Amino acid sequence: MDVLFLSRLQFAAATMFHFLFVPLTLGLSILVAVMETKYVRTGDEVYLKMTKFWGKLFLINFAVGIVTGITLEFQFGTNWSRYSAFVGDVFGSLLAIEATAAFFLESTLIGVWIFGWKRLSRKAHATVMWFVAGASNLSALWILIANSWMQHPVGYVVRNGRAELNDFAAVVFQSWALLEFSHVVSAAFILSAFFVMGISAYHLLRKQHVEFFTKSFRIALVFGLVFSIFEVVEGHLHGAEVAEKQPAKLAAMESRWDTTTHAPKYLFAIPDEKNERNAIEILPIPGALSLLATHSLSGEVKGLKDFPRDERPPVLINYAAFNTMVALGFYFALVTIIGWFKRNRLADSPGYLKLMLFSIPLPYLAIELGWVLAEVGRQPWIVYGVMRTSDAVSPIATVQVFTTFVAFILVYGLLGAVGYYLIFKNARRGPVTA
Amino acid sequence: MVLQNVWFFLWGLLWAVYFLTDGFDLGLGTLLPFIAKTEEEKRIVYNAMGPLWDGNEVWLLTAGGVTFAAFPLVYAVMFSSLYSALMLILFALIVRGVSFEFRGKVDSPGWKRIWDTTLFLGSLLPAILFGAAFANIFRGIPIDQQGVYHGTLFTLLNPYGLLGGVLFLLLFLVHGAIWLAVRSEGVIHERAGAAARKLWPVLLVVAVVFLIATKFATNLYANYLAHPTLFAVILLTVAALLGTRVFLAKEQYWKAWFSSAVTIVGATFFGVIGLFPNMFPSSLNPAYSLTAHNASSSPLTLKIMLIVVLMFVPVVLIYQIWAYHLFKGKVTEEDLAYEEAY
Numbered sequence: 001m002d003v004l005f006l007s008r009l010q011f012a013a014a015t016m017f018h019f020l021f022v023p024l025t026l027g028l029s030i031l032v033a034v035m036e037t038k039y040v041r042t043g044d045e046v047y048l049k050m051t052k053f054w055g056k057l058f059l060i061n062f063a064v065g066i067v068t069g070i071t072l073e074f075q076f077g078t079n080w081s082r083y084s085a086f087v088g089d090v091f092g093s094l095l096a097i098e099a100t101a102a103f104f105l106e107s108t109l110i111g112v113w114i115f116g117w118k119r120l121s122r123k124a125h126a127t128v129m130w131f132v133a134g135a136s137n138l139s140a141l142w143i144l145i146a147n148s149w150m151q152h153p154v155g156y157v158v159r160n161g162r163a164e165l166n167d168f169a170a171v172v173f174q175s176w177a178l179l180e181f182s183h184v185v186s187a188a189f190i191l192s193a194f195f196v197m198g199i200s201a202y203h204l205l206r207k208q209h210v211e212f213f214t215k216s217f218r219i220a221l222v223f224g225l226v227f228s229i230f231e232v233v234e235g236h237l238h239g240a241e242v243a244e245k246q247p248a249k250l251a252a253m254e255s256r257w258d259t260t261t262h263a264p265k266y267l268f269a270i271p272d273e274k275n276e277r278n279a280i281e282i283l284p285i286p287g288a289l290s291l292l293a294t295h296s297l298s299g300e301v302k303g304l305k306d307f308p309r310d311e312r313p314p315v316l317i318n319y320a321a322f323n324t325m326v327a328l329g330f331y332f333a334l335v336t337i338i339g340w341f342k343r344n345r346l347a348d349s350p351g352y353l354k355l356m357l358f359s360i361p362l363p364y365l366a367i368e369l370g371w372v373l374a375e376v377g378r379q380p381w382i383v384y385g386v387m388r389t390s391d392a393v394s395p396i397a398t399v400q401v402f403t404t405f406v407a408f409i410l411v412y413g414l415l416g417a418v419g420y421y422l423i424f425k426n427a428r429r430g431p432v433t434a
Numbered sequence: 435m436v437l438q439n440v441w442f443f444l445w446g447l448l449w450a451v452y453f454l455t456d457g458f459d460l461g462l463g464t465l466l467p468f469i470a471k472t473e474e475e476k477r478i479v480y481n482a483m484g485p486l487w488d489g490n491e492v493w494l495l496t497a498g499g500v501t502f503a504a505f506p507l508v509y510a511v512m513f514s515s516l517y518s519a520l521m522l523i524l525f526a527l528i529v530r531g532v533s534f535e536f537r538g539k540v541d542s543p544g545w546k547r548i549w550d551t552t553l554f555l556g557s558l559l560p561a562i563l564f565g566a567a568f569a570n571i572f573r574g575i576p577i578d579q580q581g582v583y584h585g586t587l588f589t590l591l592n593p594y595g596l597l598g599g600v601l602f603l604l605l606f607l608v609h610g611a612i613w614l615a616v617r618s619e620g621v622i623h624e625r626a627g628a629a630a631r632k633l634w635p636v637l638l639v640v641a642v643v644f645l646i647a648t649k650f651a652t653n654l655y656a657n658y659l660a661h662p663t664l665f666a667v668i669l670l671t672v673a674a675l676l677g678t679r680v681f682l683a684k685e686q687y688w689k690a691w692f693s694s695a696v697t698i699v700g701a702t703f704f705g706v707i708g709l710f711p712n713m714f715p716s717s718l719n720p721a722y723s724l725t726a727h728n729a730s731s732s733p734l735t736l737k738i739m740l741i742v743v744l745m746f747v748p749v750v751l752i753y754q755i756w757a758y759h760l761f762k763g764k765v766t767e768e769d770l771a772y773e774e775a776y
Contacts, residue, residue, distance in 0.1 A: 052773065059774070063535035066488065067528040073498055077513025078520055081581070084513075088506020089731045093739050096499035099492060100746040108489030108750075108757050114774045115485040119760055162506075164732040394514040395582045404521045411525055415532060422539050432773065 004393045006401040007079040010408055012375075014071060016368055017412045021065030021419070023367055026140055026185060027192020027223070028058045029133035034219060036126040050216055053431040054196065057423055062110065064419040068412070073099075079401065083382055083392035089164045090156050090171060091146055098142035106135035140188075141181050148177035150383050151374065152245050163386065176245065179238045180374075186231040187370060190332050191363035193224025197339070198360035199427045201353035209430050210347055217346055225336040232333050235326070236292065242377075243293035246384060247302040249377035252313045253322035254289060255281075256303045263289040263301040271315040276305055313379045321369040321376070328366040335359065435727065437736045441504045442713070442726035444743060446706030448500055450699040452493035453564070453602075454609075455754075457698055458691075459483040459490060461610025463530060463557025464603070466550060469614065469629055475622045476550065478765050480534060480776040482617040485761045487534065489754055491527065503739050507581070507729035508713045515575055515583035515714075519567055519590055523560045530556025534776050561606045562599035566590055569598020572652045572705055574717030577724075584718070594651040601644045604637040605701060608678065609694045615687040619764045630690070631682050641675060641701075653715075654708025664707055671700025 032055050039047035073095060076084045084092070112120070113128045120128065155170030156163045165171070200217035203209055243250040250256075255271040255278055256263060265288035269281040287297040294301065304312050335355065342349045382389040462483055470476040502509040513520055529552040537549035573594055576584040611633065614626035645668070648654050658664045674696035681690035709715070713729060716722035730736060769775060 056774070060535055060539070063532050067531035070491070070495060070527060070531075071524045073495055073502075074513055074520060074524060077498075077502065077509045078517050079514070081510035081514035084502065084510040085507050085581075088502050088509060089735045092499070092502030092504075092506050092509065092731070093735050093742075096496070096503035096739060097742050099496040099499040100742060100750065103495060104489065104492045104746075104750045105753065107492045108754050111485035111488055112757050112760060115481075115761065115769070115772070117772065117774070118768070159732075165735045165738070168734075168738055394510075394517070395580065396514055396517050400517050403518075407521070407525060411528060415528070418536060419532070422536065426539070 001398070001402070003396060003398050003401050004390055006398065006405050007393050008389070010401060010405045011075060011079060013405070013408055013412065014068065014075060015375075016371065017416065018065065018068040018072060019367065019371060020364060020416070021061050021068065022140070023188030023191040023363075024061045024195055025058070025065045025136050026188035027190075028054065028061070028195065029129065029136050030189070031192060031196060031219060031223060032058055033126065033129040033133045035216075036129050040122050040126045046212055046215065049212060049431045053212075054216070056426055057199075059110075059114065060419060060422045060426070064415055066107065068415070079394050079396075080382070080392050081394040083387065086162045086387055086392070087149075087383060089162060090149060090153075093165070094142055094146040094149070094171070098139055098146075102135050102139035102142060106132055106139060109135065137185060140185060144181045144184055145172055145177045147374070148174060148180045151180070151378060152176040153383050153386050158386075163383070176241060179234070179241055182234050183231070183238050184367075184370070186227045186234060187363065187367045189227040190224055190231060191367060193220040193227070193336075194332070194356070194359055194363045196220035197224060197356045198358075201356040202428070203430055204347050205350060205353050205357065207347070212431055214346055218343055221336060221339050221343060224332070225340055228329075228333040228336045231329055235329055240293060240295065243301065246378065248304070248307050248311060249313060249318065249373075250293060251302055251304045251307070252315045252318040252377055253373060254301075255315055255319040256289070256301060257305050258303040259300060259306050260303065261290060261298050261300045262287045263293070263299075265289040265292065269319070271319055273315050311380060313377050318373055318377045321372040325366050325369040325373065328362055328369075332363065332366075437733060437740070438726045438730045439711070440740065441730065441736055442710060443706070444740075445497070445500060445504065445713070446703060448493065448497040449706075450702035452490075452497050453605075453702055454695045454698045455490035455493055456487070457561075457606045458609040458613040459487040460557045460561045461603075461606030461608070462614055463553045463610070464561060464607060465610055465614070465629065466557075467554055469611070469625055470622065473546070474770070476546075477538075477770050477776065478618050478622055479614060480537070480553075481765045481769055482614050484534065484776045486757060488531075489757060491531070494527075500739070500743070504731055504736060505713060505724075505726070505729045506731060508724050511577060511581035511583075511724055511729075512571075512714050515577055515581070515585075516567055516590070517583075518587040519563050523563050526556040526559040526563075528556075530560075538776050558603070561603045564599075565602025566595040566599035568602075568705060570595045571714060572598070572648065572654055572709065574652075574715040574723075576718050577714070577716045577722060578718060579722050581722075581724070594647055597640070597644055597647055601637075601640050601701075604633060604640055605694075605698055608633050608637055609691070609698060612678075612682070612687055612691045612694055616691055617761075617763070617765050623764075627682065627685060627687065631679075634679050634682065638675065638679075641672075648708075652708070654705065657708050657710055667700060667703055667707060671697055671704060674700055 032051055035047050035054060036051040039051055109128050109132050113125065113132060116125055116128065149171055152174065154174050155165060155167035157166050197217050197220045200213040203213045204217065255269045257276050264284035264286050266281040267283035269278045272279040289301055290299040291297050293299060304315065338352065342352055346353065378384055380388050380390065382392045462479060466476065466479050470479045533549040533553040533556065537546055567590065570590045576589065578584060608630050611626050611630035615623055615630065618626060674693050677693040678690050678697060681693055711726040712723050713726055714724040
């Protein structure tokens, strides 16, 4: 194990762990703001109770998300110093803007929200939550613009041995960033909706706090339905963009070896990387891949053999991550559509409620797989086509990284265990009846 | 050149504001086991910083982010050289951050003791390590021409580095004790005021020793000797430190807190001015040092970032001051009765 491998493992562990918590922050902040607004508008106490109950789960989750995010900003410097020196002119400014323009607002106002119940008017208090929600999502926007630049670098020139910014607007407004942001944020909203629906289903199955959890479920259902359907369409556009701008990633995630027109989509394949072919491929849909990737049945789809071996991402992991994610995406749309037809008789649909309870982890899986695809699919590049991951790592001692990697696993393991224990405990207890 | 110099001082200012804001809650977290005896007193300590610590910590992210954006080479070399120290700080801040949220969620003394301990260690370690890191930067770091660090974590634990750590810790302890006095009443208020008064002479002695040691361990005074008017910064800092004691004696805690805040900003700028234009000096060869002039971003990025900072930081200050204003009063029983309170 060398510094490069350990640094990659450590960064993967740290980001993937961080991203167990971030999506719920992005979506649940909005749902809590909706609940509190309903309380302010109607004066109905049940909405106040909802705000407090879901707010409490939100805050536990938020705390872990925040503390694990702080380390990430510094890991570019600690473990990827050559990357940082090379891209800081472009990439560093995006992170700095995220902190000043968004993260500050989120972190300052969350304290005001927690402690401000009696110090602010009801309306002002609800407004604070909207600001927290807005700032969290704005924060995500800047981070995803930064990641988009690694995926599809634009608006820079290589000068003085580094990437220097020459068109800020090109970096911020590129279509990749817009698509990636919509994709990740929708996924976060779906995850949050399934979280609320799943916990509500648990209580509805036990026939406790029926009004409370029916209302919660229905708010989340609308949210989940809209974004699940949106995500199916958006995901397709995002995929087409990958086909155009990162053809090697597309070839890997579809496990295509030869460049062809009228490329079929196989519903199941097992890649054999050594022999540059698929060991098994069955259930082809003729021309479907060309149609999806290029919007034309006769479109040309590049195969992996068109890329030198040392510029190919690993195939199996990307293929599996992509296809599982897509299958889950369709599943989310399907079950929220079913939910829509059952919305008026939720309490009498135990089978559906059980399904929703056990579906809580699935969006988590989908979102992590999405990141695996985004990051592993970009390999061997850290900045696509510009800088290799192996050229990006810090000149530090292996033992240092080994030590911190072990520490990350231990500390994050404990943190995750405690965080989810508290979420689980408070979710199961239900709203406090005081 | 001008742009780079402006950025150098903005960089120093962001670190100063970070120490001024997070300083009091790092200090207070360290004081917790000594100053709060009963469960209610502990909760007062937690809730005195409860609404503000998270916003304070973002100044660290901003200081880090701005270093990345404006001085990428400094960001790259500083954080990879100080790898172990920085990672220790980050882990400390992680367990500290969740202590607030986790502590009150299970009603068991053993559980609470765990999170009191993590809050204590998570506050103590960063306070010392930040001081040690900056003192070492004042002294120079063994980096070569490629920015590769030739040392270990223990290289940083030299006497001057440790002295810097102790100085920061004391600054934060006094700052935190005063904050608790501001935000509490009764026995704990008295105890906080007394703690600040007891710690102050120790801080004074360490500060004086540090100023003298700086003469021998570093090259910081060169800038001051070249421009003697700069000594005003040191005088102002010392005056603020003395002022803190005067206000403490009068039990005017808000004034004492502001005075202590000025001391912290002054102490940071004492170092920043002395360093200029160095940002990460090499102890192996001055030619390897990273400076505001050889490690900065392109003029375009510096300009864009300047606009961003001039636009957003005032807004941040407005809503942070609003938040401080909202929570300037004493922590009351009603505050502790909150379901959401820590």
